[in-house]
Amino acid sequence: MRIFCGLMCMALAIASCFISLPTAAQGKGSAEASTQLAKGHAAYLAGNAEAALAAYEQAKAASPDVPSIHFYLACALARQGREDEAVVALQTAISLDAGKNPTFANRLGLFRGQLEERRQKWAAAATAYGEVVTRGGQPLQVVAAAKTRAEVLSARDRLAESYAPVRQRLADTQFRSLE
Numbered sequence: 287m288r289i290f291c292g293l294m295c296m297a298l299a300i301a302s303c304f305i306s307l308p309t310a311a312q313g314k315g316s317a318e319a320s321t322q323l324a325k326g327h328a329a330y331l332a333g334n335a336e337a338a339l340a341a342y343e344q345a346k347a348a349s350p351d352v353p354s355i356h357f358y359l360a361c362a363l364a365r366q367g368r369e370d371e372a373v374v375a376l377q378t379a380i381s382l383d384a385g386k387n388p389t390f391a392n393r394l395g396l397f398r399g400q401l402e403e404r405r406q407k408w409a410a411a412a413t414a415y416g417e418v419v420t421r422g423g424q425p426l427q428v429v430a431a432a433k434t435r436a437e438v439l440s441a442r443d444r445l446a447e448s449y450a451p452v453r454q455r456l457a458d459t460q461f462r463s464l465e
Contacts (some may be wrong), residue, residue, distance in 0.1 A: 287299050298319035298361045302426075304332075311437060316348070316349055317330070317350075318344070318348040319348040319349035319352065319355060322342070322344040322345035323341070323342070323345045323354075323355065323358065325337075325341040325362040325399075326339075326340075326341030326342040326345060326358055327358070330358070330361065330362060330365070334368070335365040337365065338362040338375055338378075339359070339362040339363065342355060342359040342362055342408050343359065345358075351382060352382070353379040353380075353383040353394075354390070355379075356376070356378040356379035356382065357375075357376065357394060357397070359375040359395070360376040360379065360401075362373060362395075364401060369404050369405050372401055373398070373401050373402070373405070376394060376401065377398075379394055380394050380395075380398070387423045388421055388423045388424070389423065392418050392421060392424070392425065392428045392432070393422060393428055395415070395417050395421070396415070396418055396428050397413040398414040399411045399412075399414035399435055399436075402413075402414055403435070408439055408442070408443070411435070412436055412439045412440070413430075414434035415435045415439070417434045418432035418433075419432050419436060444456075
């Protein structure tokens with residue numbers, strides 16, 4: 287699962303390189319942020335999550351109000367297995383974007399769902415996927431992936447409910463055999 291999320295994050299990072307990148311129009315620190323983002327992307331794609339994380343942290347310090355920087359930071363954190371911190375960075379990106387860019391919001395939502403699955407927070411993952419499906423729009427493959435994951439989680443819940451009585455009987459039987 288960690289490899290899958292790492293690959294998905296890398297694919298999303300590459301795909302979203304053209305979304306919400308800091309520009310000179312975004313104010314003070316944007317040139318430094320752009321430089322650090324480029325360094326972070328190079329390090330991330332080379333497999334050096336630590337160097338990527340350091341570069342993304344510097345980019346965030348230069349331009350803290352740019353959602354994509356927080357997204358890339360979340361990717362680097364997730365790649366290091368620091369899911370809780372990645373979710374915080376991702377939530378910051380979602381707050382800063384505030385739905386201004388639906389395509390980017392869909393990518394953020396899909397990644398949030400994947401992170402929540404890694405953390406085994408099934409309800410939060412289903413909510414994240416549901417938001418992407420409800421929003422719809424582009425990119426279609428992200429919306430389709432979110433819909434598929436939402437359906438898988440729903441089937442998982444139904445299966446768990448159907449096996450609950452069997453598990454209870456098994457537990458009762460094992461308990462009685464110990465008496």
